[in-house]
Amino acid sequence: MTPPPAGTPVPTAGDAVPAEPPRAAEPPGAAAGPSRATGGLLVLAGMLLVALNLRAAMTSLGALLDEVRVGLALSGAMAGFVTTLPAIAFAGLGATTPWLVRRFSPARLLVLAMLALTVGQVLRAVTGSAAMFLLTSALALAGIAVANILLPMLVKQHFPHRTGLVTGAYVMTMTLGATVAAASAVPVAHAFGSWRAGLGVWAGLAAVAVLPWLPAALRSRSTARRATRGDARSRPGIRPGRTRLGWAMAVYFGAQSLSGYAIMGWLAQLFRDAGFRPQDAGLLLAGVTALGVPIALLMPALAGRLGTLRPLIFALTAASSLAYLGLAFAPRDGAVLWVVLLAFGQGAFPLILTTIGLRARTADGTVALSAFAQSTGYLIAALGPLLVGIFYGATGGWTAPIGFLLVALMVQTSAGVLIARPRYIEDER
Numbered sequence: 001m002t003p004p005p006a007g008t009p010v011p012t013a014g015d016a017v018p019a020e021p022p023r024a025a026e027p028p029g030a031a032a033g034p035s036r037a038t039g040g041l042l043v044l045a046g047m048l049l050v051a052l053n054l055r056a057a058m059t060s061l062g063a064l065l066d067e068v069r070v071g072l073a074l075s076g077a078m079a080g081f082v083t084t085l086p087a088i089a090f091a092g093l094g095a096t097t098p099w100l101v102r103r104f105s106p107a108r109l110l111v112l113a114m115l116a117l118t119v120g121q122v123l124r125a126v127t128g129s130a131a132m133f134l135l136t137s138a139l140a141l142a143g144i145a146v147a148n149i150l151l152p153m154l155v156k157q158h159f160p161h162r163t164g165l166v167t168g169a170y171v172m173t174m175t176l177g178a179t180v181a182a183a184s185a186v187p188v189a190h191a192f193g194s195w196r197a198g199l200g201v202w203a204g205l206a207a208v209a210v211l212p213w214l215p216a217a218l219r220s221r222s223t224a225r226r227a228t229r230g231d232a233r234s235r236p237g238i239r240p241g242r243t244r245l246g247w248a249m250a251v252y253f254g255a256q257s258l259s260g261y262a263i264m265g266w267l268a269q270l271f272r273d274a275g276f277r278p279q280d281a282g283l284l285l286a287g288v289t290a291l292g293v294p295i296a297l298l299m300p301a302l303a304g305r306l307g308t309l310r311p312l313i314f315a316l317t318a319a320s321s322l323a324y325l326g327l328a329f330a331p332r333d334g335a336v337l338w339v340v341l342l343a344f345g346q347g348a349f350p351l352i353l354t355t356i357g358l359r360a361r362t363a364d365g366t367v368a369l370s371a372f373a374q375s376t377g378y379l380i381a382a383l384g385p386l387l388v389g390i391f392y393g394a395t396g397g398w399t400a401p402i403g404f405l406l407v408a409l410m411v412q413t414s415a416g417v418l419i420a421r422p423r424y425i426e427d428e429r
Contacts (some may be wrong), residue, residue: 002413019281034416043158044166046212050110050147051170053209055178056202057121058086060185062264067195072130082137087261087382090148091142095375097149101367106150106157107216113150114213116205117143125200143206148374152356152368164304171296171350177205179289238365240372243428245359248418249352249373254380256348256413258334259320259405262384263342265290272397274331291343299347300354312351313416320345320409328402348412355419365426 061068061082071077100109120140124133151170159166181202189198240246267288271281303309323341326334356373360366391400 011136013323023076042212042216043154044169046110046209047151047154047166047170048173049209049212050114051173052153052177053114053117054144054147054174055204056181057117057137057144057199059178059182060199060202061137063182063185064189064198067189068133068199071195072128074130078130078134082134082383083265083385085134085137086141086144087257087378088137088257090145091375091378091382093142093145094149094371094378098367100146100370101150101153103216106154107213107219109146109150110213111210113143113146113215114206114210115143116140117147118203118210119160121203121206122200123126124185125196125203128193149367149370152353152370154359156360156366159362162304164300164302164354167304167354167357168297168300168350170352171300172293175289175293175296179286179293182289183286238368238425239380240369240425241426242377245419245423245425245428246369246372247376249339249356249359249369250376251415252348252355252412253352253373253377253407255415256346256352257377257381258384258408259412260346260384262348262388262401263346263379265385266388266392266401267342269392270327270331271335273398274335276332276335284335285334288343288346291340292346295344295347296350299350303351303358304330307422308332309351309355309420310417312347313413313420316345316348316351317409317413317416320348320424324402324406324409328399331398348416359419359423359425361424361426365424369425375405 065082068074068082075083097109104112117140120136120138120143124136124140127133127136152167155163155166155170185198188201189195191197220364240249264285268278268281268285271284272278276284299312302312306312323338323345323404326338326341331338352373356370357366360369387404388401391404392398394400
């Protein structure tokens with residue numbers, strides 16, 4: 001990445017996305033913002049609060065799915081659709097984010113996203129209708145989908161020389177939120193005597209995430225947005241779907257998310273089938289998430305320092321391959337080792353999020369690449385739990401499902417080789 005000239009101002013959270021990277025002057029609305037240091041800290045705090053919310057709504061539901069299914073009389077098919085809904089929402093709604101960014105400032109979009117997440121979580125916790133539960137869950141997921149795309153762009157916009165460190169911080173925070181929500185949803189539900197409390201409590205966390213972005217959102221003016229729209233119309237758009245790099249990023253994101261969803265959905269069952277008690281199988285699954293917290297911080301920092309990502313990509317592949325083979329042939333004897341290797345292999349998620357920022361020169365390029373890679377990738381990822389379930393049901397064992405995951409890993413590695421060397425999406429238009 002080419003560093004900006006000395007003295008280049010850092011945009012504040014209220015700035016609209018610039019048509020080109022600012023060089024000599026701040027974008028519209030920045031003059032009214034806080035100092036560079038204060039503004040940077042506020043943006044970072046806001047990003048971490050948003051990240052804390054990006055998986056809690058899903059993992060809390062996963063922990064309480066049986067109670068929700070009984071409470072709302074969900075059919076088996078509808079319960080299955082609920083578990084697939086996040087990937088569908090992220091794919092469909094995430095693709096609209098570049099269009100939204102051209103019309104609203106990032107701060108306003110994040111306020112709206114967190115409000116949608118807040119309202120969606122409250123409404124789904126109080127409804128007695130299965131259909132309304134799905135609709136309100138979709139509303140909550142819409143907020144997450146938009147925030148998913150915006151965070152890599154904000155890293156690029158506000159912390160261009162600390163991409164790995166800041167990406168690692170927000171991915172680690174996201175993982176912490178997911179872990180805490182999964183672990184505490186059932187105890188909260190039991191404490192209040194209803195699964196509704198176990199789901200609804202997370203709305204408060206989403207509401208808090210609105211606060212750091214409110215001042216910047218209120219400072220944003222329509223004139224700044226009009227200027228951004230005019231600049232955007234004056235130049236050709238970035239279309240990752242027409243580039244080799246864009247598709248390689250999407251395939252890598254999709255393949256690693258496919259394995260992640262499959263592991264989260266089926267690993268506990270695999271350990272149960274191997275003879276573990278249900279609570280021990282659950283603890284082993286939680287171990288994958290817990291070990292992922294330091295890996296989420298380490299992986300982006302390493303990616304930002306290396307000239308090529310090949311060593312990391314091959315190391316992640318080796319760890320995942322050994323874990324899958326171990327689960328296939330000795331799931332009980334080496335369970336802890338397989339969990340450690342799986343956790344390391346799942347470091348592909350923070351790696352690809354970091355790479356989105358590393359493979360774009362500008363904020364516009366980052367949001368376009370982020371939207372395409374994530375929306376297309378989540379469509380691929382939605383197949384993971386479904387196909388693993390089909391193979392498991394058809395064969396009654398884990399050889400075929402694990403074989404499928406190994407094939408997906410080879411596809412992931414092939415795509416990783418293509419994105420390993422430094423290149424930029426803007427150069428491939």
